[in-house]
Amino acid sequence: MNSAANDAFVVFDRVQKSYDGETLVVKDLNLSIGKGEFLTMLGPSGSGKTTCLMMLAGFETATHGDILLDGEPINNIPPHKRGIGMVFQNYALFPHMTVAENLAFPLEVRNIGKSAREEKVRRALEMVQMGAFGGRRPAQLSGGQQQRIALARALVFEPELVLMDEPLGALDKQLREHMQFEITRLAHNLGITTVYVTHDQTEALTMSDRVAVFDDGRIQQLAAPDILYEQPENSFVAQFIGENNTLLGTVKEIKDDVALVELDDGELIDAKPVNVSKPGDRTLVSIRPERVEISKDRLSPDAHLVHAEVLEFIYMGDIYRTRLRVAGNEDFVIKTRNAPDQRRLKPGEHIEIGWMPQDCRALDAP
């Protein structure tokens, strides 16, 4: 997982942060970000992700620990000398300046000559396809346009590191998806290191090279999106990322990297032990809705099957979403592809469901 550690560009070294001297908002943060990497800090509000970003930008000071940028500790460097581009949640475009003036601002304070400045501004505007908007005021732009300008402004002085604090939060769904693509494309084309903060897991999964899931002031898991989704390391990550079915049970035995779990209603299932170690441990078993099988022929013959009762069937276009009662849990959801041969389950129907043991992860019980 620390493939980037060798050429680490940004390093958080045992960083702690407290605002009131009583509670730690960030508890012992260790994080290395490689050059050119797109790293997302994901977590619920109050998890400390924005604080980490602000410490990196220099607007908050770390209570303890070092933050290194390109090998240099930057704890005592004021924000304006760090040379880090930043996109703010509400864009923070200066309302009294035109778009071009906004973009020229970082160049002006760096004493770049007028002609070079205009050239850079022009190129930055073209980069975000806003070439015709230089003379407008931010208030005359739509949310998506403002977003592009804010991005261009953060990039116009060619920083090596760009921070983004929930930049797409104010946009509607379609625009957001479009901008996600634009931002990743730009970041990769320009080869800049990006630290992106969001609470939207879809955004995190689609955009990032790696995602750091924050909760309670700690990184719960730091991994590539597919690993995060398919192999969550603890129950918080499993529940926070994507939709998840959880069943409570007790480990009966662990053998050959397969754990036999007895659910609370006595049924037995196979699971992959992730952070359970010995028989008798309480465990939370998690299965993704799309990995649950309702036709036996797709499963291995010796797979354990579980009895389920159909409670609700929802037609969602590309998929069917069916709510079941499984082992006393009435919120057990399965998703099946809308294919010609796919069965439409009816409420009240009793069926058998199963899954591959590796898709069912036995995690710590909360």
Next chain:
Amino acid sequence: MSEATDTGPMLAADGRPLKQSLKRALRAQKLRALMLIAPLLLFVLITFIAPIADMLFRSVENQIVSQTLPRTAQALEDWDSTGGDMPPDDILAAFTYDLVAAAERKDHTRLGTRLNYEMTGISSLFRKTGRRVDDFGEIYRDQFVDLDPAWEKGETWVTLLGDPEWIDEYAAWKAAGGDNEAGAPLFRLKDGIAQVLPETSDAYAQFARIAQVENNDDPSGEEPWAPVYLALYRDLAQGGGIDVASLGLAESALVETTAKEVTRFEAVPLRSLYTDVEDDWADPEVWKTVKTFLPEYTPGYFLSAVDLQKTPDGISAKPENQQLYILLFERTLFMSLVIMGSCVLLGYPIAYLLSNLPMRTSNVLLILVLLPFWTSLLVRTSAWKVLLQQQGVINDVLVWAGIVADDARLVMINNQFGTIVAMTHILLPFMILPLYSVMKTIPPSYVRAAKSLGASNWTAFWRVYFPQSVPGIGAGCILVFILAIGYYITPELVGGTTGTFISNRIAYHISSSLNWGLAAALGTILLAVVLILYWLYDRLVGIDNVSLG
């Protein structure tokens, strides 16, 4: 109708124009809104707009002269004021008739006061003459009565000049038991008499009406004023023109015989009657002043308010030693600007601090800012007196510290400095509050963004924060400046002679000199100056750039 739909206005479903339908639909709503604001609207109209309009009107209103001296006004119209003489007797006679009536109604002192604003001394002239004017013509009265005692009787006059119909009506009213003249039929002149005895009939009619209305007397029982005899003398002395026979009455004989004798009467020029009372009447300037201020509306007050005066020869500057108002206006503007500037300099950092502190702390500090509002203005101003006077706290401390010698204590009060200090203190909250409420709305992310883009603290403040706080500065400046320019109490108390404002002069004219016209003119100019500055501000900065938060 259908032809019009293509090009004409949009139509609603029922075929009416859409605009009309919309108006109808909104009418009830608008009416309700109007009803809601009606009490306040009426209150503002009655207590605010109307007094202002009245004061503005007073600054040009000058009806008192022409109303009190209607005959003089007419007579003076053709008088050539360029000569160095008193007006001729014709004009003086008209003036006498006006003045005797005014004196009877006690209007002559008000008129004297009004004209005294334009020329000192006129007030006492009018007052003195008003007491004596009903004797003017005494000499003719005595000669008329000597000739025929009938002239002494009121009845003679009434039958000679009165409308017979009026005499009957009056007798009937009397017979019905009327004794309060206010309800009696008012004296009317006989048809045609005004052509025969113009001055006499005019003077007597005036006398009879005043006798009825003001003194509640029956005219037939009263001997007329001496000036009425003067009028009769002047009519009869004209000679030839009088067609006495046309009177066709018993009295024509009396008039005829009197007319024959009149030429032998001892005559006195009216001029000497006036100069006997007061030599100043001989001064043509008095008459020029009266003539200049005859029109019903005058720019005189406005001219005085800018140190000019209106003379028969046109507009000219006042003598150097009477010039005052331009200086006061300039001083008021200058000091208001200084006070406004001091308020910005002192208020901006405080507002900045308030808006950036945590809510709890800033609320406490805000109360401290508001605290002066809860203290009486007089107390705050007097406190500055205690602090700033020569034997005051600040001077004592400076002397004690050896910074200032005891015999060279600083003069900090009763001058401009004192006014500026005290008013800056008093008006400071009006600067801080709009600034604070505007700064409160500037998100900290702007300054952060500026810093992240490479701006130093100062650049971030000056290029990003400050421009966004300008609307607050604008609002604060307008508030403070407009309050300062009309401030009265503080300059009055701590301003001395060099630190007073134009408003103190206005107050003086309102309450002491009672020259309300001049006060109104000064106030109007002040209002105009404020409006012009407001307009300038709008042109230069833009009024959209003013925000109270």
